[in-house]
Amino acid sequence: MSAVAAEAAKSSTMKRVALFLLPLAAFIGLSVFLFKGLWLNPREVPSPLIGKPAPVFERPLLHRGDVQFSSKDLLGQVWIFNVWASWCGPCRQEHPLFNDLAAQKLVPIVGMNYKDQPGNALKWLNELGDPYKLTVVDADGRLGIDFGVYGVPETFVIDKQGVIRHKHIGPVTPEAMQKKIIPLVRELQKQP
Amino acid sequence: MNRFNRLVCVLAALLLAAAAHAQGGAPAKAPPQGFTTTAKPTENDPVSAQREHELALQLRCLVCQNQSIAESNADLAVDLRRQVREQIAAGRSDSQIIDFMTQRYGDFVLYSPPLKGTTLLLWFGPFALLLVGALVAWRVVAARKAVVAPAPLSDEERARAAAMLAGERNT
Numbered sequence: 001m002s003a004v005a006a007e008a009a010k011s012s013t014m015k016r017v018a019l020f021l022l023p024l025a026a027f028i029g030l031s032v033f034l035f036k037g038l039w040l041n042p043r044e045v046p047s048p049l050i051g052k053p054a055p056v057f058e059r060p061l062l063h064r065g066d067v068q069f070s071s072k073d074l075l076g077q078v079w080i081f082n083v084w085a086s087w088c089g090p091c092r093q094e095h096p097l098f099n100d101l102a103a104q105k106l107v108p109i110v111g112m113n114y115k116d117q118p119g120n121a122l123k124w125l126n127e128l129g130d131p132y133k134l135t136v137v138d139a140d141g142r143l144g145i146d147f148g149v150y151g152v153p154e155t156f157v158i159d160k161q162g163v164i165r166h167k168h169i170g171p172v173t174p175e176a177m178q179k180k181i182i183p184l185v186r187e188l189q190k191q192p
Numbered sequence: 193m194n195r196f197n198r199l200v201c202v203l204a205a206l207l208l209a210a211a212a213h214a215q216g217g218a219p220a221k222a223p224p225q226g227f228t229t230t231a232k233p234t235e236n237d238p239v240s241a242q243r244e245h246e247l248a249l250q251l252r253c254l255v256c257q258n259q260s261i262a263e264s265n266a267d268l269a270v271d272l273r274r275q276v277r278e279q280i281a282a283g284r285s286d287s288q289i290i291d292f293m294t295q296r297y298g299d300f301v302l303y304s305p306p307l308k309g310t311t312l313l314l315w316f317g318p319f320a321l322l323l324v325g326a327l328v329a330w331r332v333v334a335a336r337k338a339v340v341a342p343a344p345l346s347d348e349e350r351a352r353a354a355a356m357l358a359g360e361r362n363t
Contacts, residue, residue: 042257043257045254045297045298045300046298046300047297047298048294048295048296048297048298048299049295049296115267140271141267141268141271142271142275144271145271145272145275145296146296147296148296148297148298150254150255150268150297151254151255
């Protein structure tokens, strides 16, 4: 076989291998992409509020309806904002984690009592424990809309400048608490 | 002609696939029958009520993600419709109201996603795939043409053919 013919044969084999490998690679790529998609939670909508200043609000306290609390009072410290309601089942599930967190005295936890009856809410806290430094009442859900709340419970981590740094949708799991929320709080507390 | 027909078939299939994709992601302009009445216009002003309904149809309910807030009776949808209604009454424009929603819930709240960096693939992906498919089809057809084109006869073959023809004539 001449050198030219050998070269031509080689290039034709390579072409054949490429024709076989290219679709295979495309197929594997697409499979990985779609397989990963199976494990994504469509209910977890990324919030556009992360990295933005938390809405400033003034709302009555759950324990003293005649007192208005302003979120400006929390500037300068890292705090956790937990949206809950007595009618919300998953809130009951995550509640012990917040009781534990409160016992550590690491960070103030503020509650937003979302579209609830004050009587039921107070009873709920008496029964399950009250980890909240204070709870504000969002009777008509407007504060919830400002925070982009669409499913209770939701939990926000807000830094010293009042910027939302993290949002957890749905009940906080022990993993999320230990691996994400607490480390983030510690890190934010170190920042000026 | 056969080859050309095949190419047309491939292109048609690709077009259909692209159309199906586009339809899947397209905004639900008209609500399915039976749902139109769920958003009860509570205002007496029919123009505002109509605007509210049209805006509500463009906004996704985040609780029951496959319905607009006009079709859904979830608590959140009711609250968001109230927001839309109040803002219309306050004289805000449609785009201001849409902005209010996207600031809080992100682009996900829109049934028709805006055209920007992160949605380029969503908008143009199907057409890019169509182009790639057409290119592949064209290459395949061209390659086939090259294979099928008859090779010219060598001198030896020509001589053999001539001998055969001559022999045929002799018998």
